[in-house]
Amino acid sequence: MLSKSDIKYIQSLSHKKFREQEQLFPVEGVKMVKELLKEANQAIKKLYAVKEWEFIHKQSIPSDIAISIIEDFELQKISSQKTPQQVIALVELPKIDIKTQIFNGVTIVLDHIQDPGNLGTIIRTCDWFGIKNIICSPDTVDVFNAKVVQSAMGSILRVNVFYTALTDFLIMHADFPVYAAVLNGISIHEASIASNCFIVIGNESVGISDEILALTNQRITIPKHGKAESLNAAIATSIILSVVKK
Amino acid sequence: MLSKSDIKYIQSLSHKKFREQEQLFPVEGVKMVKELLKEANQAIKKLYAVKEWEFIHKQSIPSDIAISIIEDFELQKISSQKTPQQVIALVELPKIDIKTQIFNGVTIVLDHIQDPGNLGTIIRTCDWFGIKNIICSPDTVDVFNAKVVQSAMGSILRVNVFYTALTDFLIMHADFPVYAAVLNGISIHEASIASNCFIVIGNESVGISDEILALTNQRITIPKHGKAESLNAAIATSIILSVVKK
Numbered sequence A, B: 001m002l003s004k005s006d007i008k009y010i011q012s013l014s015h016k017k018f019r020e021q022e023q024l025f026p027v028e029g030v031k032m033v034k035e036l037l038k039e040a041n042q043a044i045k046k047l048y049a050v051k052e053w054e055f056i057h058k059q060s061i062p063s064d065i066a067i068s069i070i071e072d073f074e075l076q077k078i079s080s081q082k083t084p085q086q087v088i089a090l091v092e093l094p095k096i097d098i099k100t101q102i103f104n105g106v107t108i109v110l111d112h113i114q115d116p117g118n119l120g121t122i123i124r125t126c127d128w129f130g131i132k133n134i135i136c137s138p139d140t141v142d143v144f145n146a147k148v149v150q151s152a153m154g155s156i157l158r159v160n161v162f163y164t165a166l167t168d169f170l171i172m173h174a175d176f177p178v179y180a181a182v183l184n185g186i187s188i189h190e191a192s193i194a195s196n197c198f199i200v201i202g203n204e205s206v207g208i209s210d211e212i213l214a215l216t217n218q219r220i221t222i223p224k225h226g227k228a229e230s231l232n233a234a235i236a237t238s239i240i241l242s243v244v245k246k
Helices: A003-012 A016-022 A030-038 A051-060 A072-078 A116-128 A148-158 A165-173 A231-244 B005-014 B014-022 B030-041 B051-060 B072-078 B115-128 B146-157 B167-171 B231-242
Strands: A024-028 A044-050 A068-071 A087-092 A106-111 A133-136 A160-163 A178-187 A199-202 A219-220 B024-028 B045-052 B066-070 B085-090 B104-112 B133-136 B162-163 B177-188 B197-202 B216-223
Touching: A003 A072, A016 A024, A030 A044, A030 A087, A030 A148, A044 A051, A044 A072, A051 A068, A068 A106, A068 A116, A068 A160, A068 B115, A072 B146, A087 B072, A106 A116, A106 A165, A106 A231, A106 B133, A106 B197, A116 A133, A116 A148, A116 A231, A116 B231, A148 B115, A178 A231, A199 A231, A231 B231, B005 B072, B014 B051, B024 B030, B024 B146, B030 B051, B030 B085, B030 B146, B045 B051, B045 B072, B051 B066, B051 B162, B066 B072, B072 B231, B104 B167, B115 B146, B197 B231
Parallel strands: A044 A068, A106 A133, A106 A199, A133 A160, A178 A199, A178 A219, B045 B066, B104 B133, B104 B197, B133 B162, B177 B197, B177 B216
Antiparallel strands: A024 A087, A044 A087, B024 B085, B045 B085
C-alpha cells in the first residue's frame, strides 16, 4: 500500500525540477524494466510493481533493490501512461560530465528540439547506429521527460545526452568538422562526412540558429523528390546517420 | 455563433464511422489550411475560423466556400488539439479507387501500423521522396485520424492512402517485386531495389505477418551498428526510401 506522500513523491518526478533535485527518473513498463535489470540494475533505486510482475521476475531482481508490491489502482496513480504496464522503476540520473567526455566518432547536436517523441526517436536511432553522444541546446526538451523515455525505449540507458550552450561547445571542440542539416546544402550522398564530426539538426519550424550556422563547415541536405516542405527532425537525423554509418 | 448541433456534428468527425458517413474530415491550423487553400480548395466544404484569421486570409478564400466566424471558446470545443490554431476546415474525403489506380514507381505497404504519429510521418516522408501511393492493411490506423493529419501536415493532400487486404493486393499485383523490411535480411545498401516495386513495413512489435512474408521476393535490413532492438516504423521507412530515391 502506497502512502499519500509516496504517491506525491513519485508524481513529482514528472517535473524536471524534482527529477534534478532527487537525481531520479521513472522508467515504466515490462519491457524497459527488463532491459534495466539486464543492463543497468545498479542504477535502480526502487521498484513499484503489481503482484503478477513480481511473481514472474522474482529471479532477476537483485536482493538489494527495494520493491513495493502495489495494486492496479495505485499503479494508475503513479504512472504517466494511460494504460500503465505492471511496473515502474525509479532510476538514478546518469552521472556523466560533458567536460571529461571524449567525443570521438559521430556526435549528433540538437538545436532546440521541442517534441519529446522526436528526441526519444533520435536517441533510439542513435543507439541503432552506434552513436554514443548527443549534445542538446539548453532549450531542447528534457531527456528524462516521460514521453522521451517512452519513445527512446532501452536506448535511454545507452546513449549519453548532454545539455549545453551549443556555440561555446562547438568553439571548444573546433578540432572536428561541423555539418548542419539544412534545406539548401550539398546532397548527403555527395558530401564526404568525416568519421569524427558533429552533425547539427535544427528545430523543424525555425531551423538552425544563425550563430550555429556560422560555426558550420558544411551544409548538407537530404535530396527532395516530391513536395513536402520539410522532414521531421527525427527522420532527417536517421537518414543522415544511415548514410554516414552504412 | 455555433449551435449545439453544429458542435456535435464537427466533434462527431473525430470518429472514423462518422467521417465515412459524411465523407468529410477536419483539417486544423493556419499552416495546413493555407496549403489547402493553395492546393485543394475545391475539396473544402466549410471553414470555421476566428475573426483574426478571416481578416488576414479574406483574399485567398474563394467566394463559394462557406465560412463561419466563431469565438475562441467555440474553436476550443470543436478542435481536437489542446491549443487550437484559429481555423478548422471540413474537407471532402478524397475519392480515389484502388481498382483503377496504377502503381508505378515505389509503393509503400504498411502492415498493421497502429501509431498515428508514425503513419503521419510516413505520409510526409513519402511526399518528400515523391512516393505517390501507400497501401495499408485494414488494421492500420485510419489516415484521417486527427493525429495522423497533424503529423502528415500538407502531405495528407498529396499522397494516396488505400486500405485493403494486403495478401490479395500483392497477389493481384505480382508483376512488381515485393521487398520486406525485416531484422535479418540483406543490407539495403547491397540490395538492388527495382524502380517499380512494393516495400512492406511491419508493425514494430510483431513485425510483418507470415502470409505477407511468404509473398516477398527479398528481405531487406538496415545495418545495425549499436544496440537498439529495433527502429521505429517511420524511421525504417524513411531510411529505406532515402536509399531507393537518392
